[in-house]
Amino acid sequence: MTHLPLGQQLLDTCAALLLLLSFAMLSQRRVVTLVNLYAVQGAVLAAATLLLAWRTGEEHLYVSAALTLVLKVAFLPWLLHRLIRRLGVYWDTEPLLKVSGTMLVGLVIVVFAFSLAQPITRLASTDTRSAIGIAVSVVLLAFLMMITRRKAMSQVVGFLSMENGVFFGAMSASYGMPMVVELGVALDVLVAVLVLGVFFFQIRERFDSLDLHHLETLKERD
Amino acid sequence: MKAIDWITQVLEMAVALAAAPAFLGWLNQCRAWLQNRRAPSLWLPYRNLRKLFHKEAVIAENASPLFRVAPYVVFGTMVLAAGIIPSMGTRLPLVVSADAIALVGLFAAARMFMTLAAMDVGTAFGTLGARREMMVGFLAEPALLMVIFVASLISSSTALPVITGHLASGHLGLSPSLAFSAVAFILVLLAENARIPVDNPATHLELTMIHEAMVLEYSARHLALMEWAAQLKLFNYVCIGFALFFPWGVAVGRFGPEQLLVAIPALAVKLAAAGFALALIETISAKMRVMRIPEFLGTAFLFAVLGLLVHVLLRA
Amino acid sequence: MLWLPHPVITTSPSLLTGCVALLCGWVLVGLAGLLRPGSVRFAGRTLFTLGAVLGLGLAALAGASLLSGGIERLTLPVGLPELPLHLRLDPLSSLFLLLLGASSFGISVFAGGYFREGEGALPGLLCLQYHLFLASMGGVLLANDAYGFLVAWEVMALSSYFLVTTQHRIPEIRRAGFLYLLMAHVGALCLLLCFGVLQGGSWLFTFHAMRAAHLSPGWAAVAFLLALVGFGAKAGLVPLHVWLPEAHPAAPSPVSALMSGVMLKTAVYGMLRVGLDLLGRPVWWWGLAPLILGLFTVFYGVLFAAVQTDMKRLLAYSSVENIGIVFAGIGLTIVFAGSGMKAVAALALLATLYHCLNHSFMKSLLFLGTGSVLHATGERNLGRLGGLIHRMPWVAWLTLIGTLAIAGLPPLNGFVSEWLLLQSFLFAGRLPHPFVNLLIPMGMALLVLAAALAGYVMVKFYGIIFLGQPREASLVRAHDCGLLERFGLLWLALGCLALGLFPLQVIRALGAVTGQLIGAVVPQGSPHWWLLAPVPARPVSYGPLVFLTATVAVVLLTALVVRLTYRQRVRRGPAWDCGFGAVTARMQDTAEGFGQPIRHLFQPFFEIERELPEPADREPRYRIAIRERIWRLIYEPISGAVGRLANTAARVQQGRISVYLLYSFATLLLLLAVALIS
């Protein structure tokens, strides 16, 4: 891989980091750390975006990099931390699946994701296309994380990191989406988190806890 | 339609009216002899009728008009039936408008009026008799019809005279299907006419009686009509038996008075024989429980259907 | 291309237009009921009588078209975009329209006198539902495309459902209504699929196109089967009949009469339309299904009728029996027609159609009679009736005619159709299928047995309601029915007589139908207008008029002779009863008692639970409840299975969000894998 240009190598490193981070999130049970990891993931994403912008000269990538930086590194983590402090949720309870088991499933998923990415990689014209597989696996891993967690907070973080994965996929497959879409997506994510904030307080004032097992009354099985 | 056909028609009815009581009397005589009793007079039934016709009729207060109409209807239908069955000659004007199915329908109508009349006063015996009569009827009727159908399949008509004519023309011997239906027919005859082993005309024992229970509330002329109708019914059934299984001596085809003159004594002989045979059967068999009757009639029905199937199989 | 437009020959559809106008008239009459929904005099008396007159008009038009034997077509610009409403008036439909009009006339007149205050729903609403019901039945008979047919069909079911649930406060009636609508809907779905097959890939849903469509034998059989299920469910073919004995008694009596007398016939019409008209030349073995099912239904129905204690339920089961006869007739027709024996097929079809006419008159008459009894006494239970012939002679004597007719006694109408059917059974001749050759005598035996049992049932029905002593003190206050009701009953009774006495004329009229469906008419073997001789080359004949005159003559003669020779007067006295003094009403046979022999003989058919009195009981009471095994054998398992499935399905929805996410995740991965592979 030495013959690759530096930027390329850096990009691949970013991609690898992203994957590593989502694995870390998958295994992490401390909510605060989870949020920090999310922030880091955002930072890596922003870095990758910048790198790409610099190499391809796509100016709208600069904008999205800035967006990422503001939104996913600064604002959202701050908001989440604030919520955590206000609501006092620090630990997630034991996940539904043992961490080791989760890891194994995660590995399988990564393999699947890469096989999945093959045709896309073949199609895509970008030189970051090798990272598509990673993007897919980030998405799926986030999904897995949402499944295995019991606290609303960690589910949200999973949701956000899934969005990260999607974003990374967009970038690596086609240097990002059209501007209008990017803005829309960013807006939606922002609103989503705000809504979530409201939500947390509502849930909290009802159940004085964010444990999801309170939210299992509506069902058919008796 | 020649005059002689009409004569035959009227003659048949008249003979039936006249001979029915006598036949019953004869039957009773034979029974008495077979059972070593002193036989009652052959004319006893006539005397009974005369006596009844001269009594004052008593009718229950809550009897409806239907109760008074019923005897006439029952009697009338029986007379009409006598006109449909070719006991002497086959060229009967009435028959074109009433074939064997209609004949069975006629019997059914008589039964229906009788049972309704029995239920009308609303006594325990009446309804009980009606129920039992219908129980007998709903099995005997189809059996009879099946018996007739066997014959009508053989002669491809449901008109009794045609059947008789076809069977009387002789060339076919007693076919197995007819044998089956003959057995069935005898069982039906016994049941329909309230003879032993199904009913005992001699007693008024409520555990067993069927026909008598229905006419309990009747008196005088109404009772007379009912009794006479019963005798006619017996007579008719026997004649049906002759028409289906022993059509000998019946004037067939376009006949003149002479055949008719032959037919009358032939009928008399056959009646005598039949009476004796019935008496014999009644003597050697014992009255059965009411709830056994359906089995008895079920057998009859089964035999009739078997006859039909045998016919189809043999023809195939 | 979506539905291609297809040419519509409209041969000056004067009669058809008239019929449509009359149907619209019915709808309008119904809507008029909403003007003053509360008033019995307006909505009840006036409008119902008006509707009756319309019915008579319909009968007249239909009769005219039947005699002319022509075919009229018409299209109205409603319905699906490329499928305007096609209407067609041909012999078959006009026969059933005649049936509808004629019997609805009597029923509507009766209904005009029947509905009163406190009948549950508002008279205006009843009027609307009732006339919608009538109009929709007319629509079913006139429709010439699948869509119009099904719409009318379901409107029929819907309006009758609302009529059935008039007294919706009673839980049993709600249950009955639910069962009825459910069965009706399932049946309609089957019909829908049947038409889906019939249209055979040409997206024309007109019957015209369906006749032209060429189906593979397999598909044709499927279509026939679906039709049998669909129409059988509406007609009450065992085992799809379960709704019938519930729904008919639940409805107000005129409605029961309409449902039993006319609505069931629309199902028969549909069966004939699909089986013999749309499917073209039927295959002989199709006929076995309706034949066997029909025969079973006949027997089953009459058995259960014999053990009923509720007079309307008894009649409902008797309807099941008669529908069985009709379907057996249809089956026979198809077997013969499929084997190329046109003449006999025509005879069987003739018997079937004749029986439809008869049954609609007889059964309407009987149901209306029970309606009057119900009004006069407020009792439906046979165990609490009796002796009404003294209190309500009109109803009693008119009902007697219906009773004798439905018991199949000559010279009334019930006998004629049974006679014809038996002839067609008898002279089936040689079918090319040995198995069927053996089946036919058995069928005949079963039919005859059932006919005899019907006599039993009717004696029970009439004897217990009208004869004997009143079983309740209150019955003394029973009153005879009003003028309109009498007229309605009289009309139907006369119908029974006429159908019984002039079979030849009826058969001439029916010739057009047999000609249309079979391509053969039943020949008339004798030169006389009063003599019926339908079987070619066989000396078989029946002359009801002569029969009647002979009987009457003999009876009158007897009466005359007796009167002349007889001198004593008649005295009224207490019932003798073998000299037993205290005869009370409770000593009479009850309905249960009268049914006892049947119950005893055919034990296996019934599911009986008894409550016998103890020897030491102060006031001994005897209770018996009879259920159909069909419930336990078929329906309860089905509903149980669905319930279990539902419980299983409920496991899916188990409230935990992670699991829901897991579902999405698994689905995603699965589909992605599929997408990769394909």
Added chain:
Amino acid sequence: MELALLLGFPVLGAALLGLTGAHRRAPEINAALSLATFLASCALTVQVIRHGNLLLGDEQFFIDPFNVFLVALTAFVGLTTALFSRPYMRVELEHGRLTPGRLRLYHSMYQLFMFTMLLALTTNNMGLMWVAMEGATLSTVLLVTLYRTPESLEAGWKYFILCGVGIAQALFGTILLYVAAEKALGAQGVTALLWTHLDAVKTQLEPTVLALAFVFLLIGYGTKVGLVPLHSWLPDAHAEGPTPISAVLSGLLLNVALYAVVRSKVLVEGSLHSRLPSVLLMGFGLVSVVLASLLLWRQRDIKRLFAYSSIEHMGIATFAFGMGGPIANFAALLHMTVHSLTKSSIFFTAGHASQKAGTQVMEHIRGLITLSPTVGWGLMLGSLAILGVPPFGVFTSEFLILTTAMREQPWATPILLAALAVAFAGIFSKVQPMVFGETNGRRLPHAPALLPVFAHLAIVLMLGLYIPPYLAHWYRAAAHLIGGG
């Protein structure tokens, strides 16, 4: 112009009601704005009928018969629902289940929701469509939790998470579409997501990638359609939210989501040579119909009952779209229309009924027909209509769908038959005792707002008996667009 108005009014309304929401005339304003929107939609429809397809706002918006009829439908139901919610929410306020503040939130969000749906329908940009769909979720999630009861919170949470996750998949699908499109169009940037362009080149798009894209899109939007097994949020959200919201969710949002699915199906089918999309749609449809009709048997909550019936009917429509062909598509479109009309009217009456009984538990709702004939008959007729009993329009579409299935996919018909029968038993056995029967309740104190109910039912009835030619032509054009012959 019309488009501007169409999208403008709701935004304006959202802002207006958001600022001055506590105003006591707020419901009227809400209704008035909905009316304005509806008029705009009518104008737009006229435009399309007159001049054919429209491309507006430098190709960002595209109006063709397919979406314009949905636009009209959406605006209409939006209007009637606003009319219904006017008295209804007042009563809720009186009953103290709501505070003025929340009512204000309700009104502004209601308008915003209308906006997002109209945007999703009219936009030509797959990306924007995604944004709008997400927006629709976000604007309704707080409405679902409007009552702040534990159940409503739970429902809202599930709604949010499941739809959010799903919609994320849809975004990924959109990206894949974009990648493929870029390849085919060579054009960078915006145009590569414009449906019109994609539609033009759909035959050259890379099959495998499109297949993957379709799966992602199907999972994403299918979650919102409520296809089993992605449906889990739907019954909860429908049952716990305020009735007007249940009505629009069930009547409109599902339609819009299905619209998105179909749009993507059209593209994918163009490029794929396999029948994969059709098979997937049919499979999802059947599974949804079966499971929903089974679950109908166990319902005790009236709104939940009809939520499941929505799943069932969306399943039927999806199945029909899966079969494809002119008639099936026609039928599916018709089905979408009549379902949304009927279902919303049912929710109206159900809302009144439960408001009167003070509970949504069906055992406690009895004898409506005596308490309030209008509500009783409305519920009875509505349920019969939704169960596909003629002469109501639902029967028309089911007639076409089933007969087509009998020809095209015979294997499916027994399943459909059984499922429909089970559904009938399930729903009707619960509706009948609610409408009929004894009751000890008093008559309604306030007159129910039943103009919307009977307006809807009247239209459905009309569609059952007579489909006006222009409407038919319109449907047929749409069906043709979706790719029938």
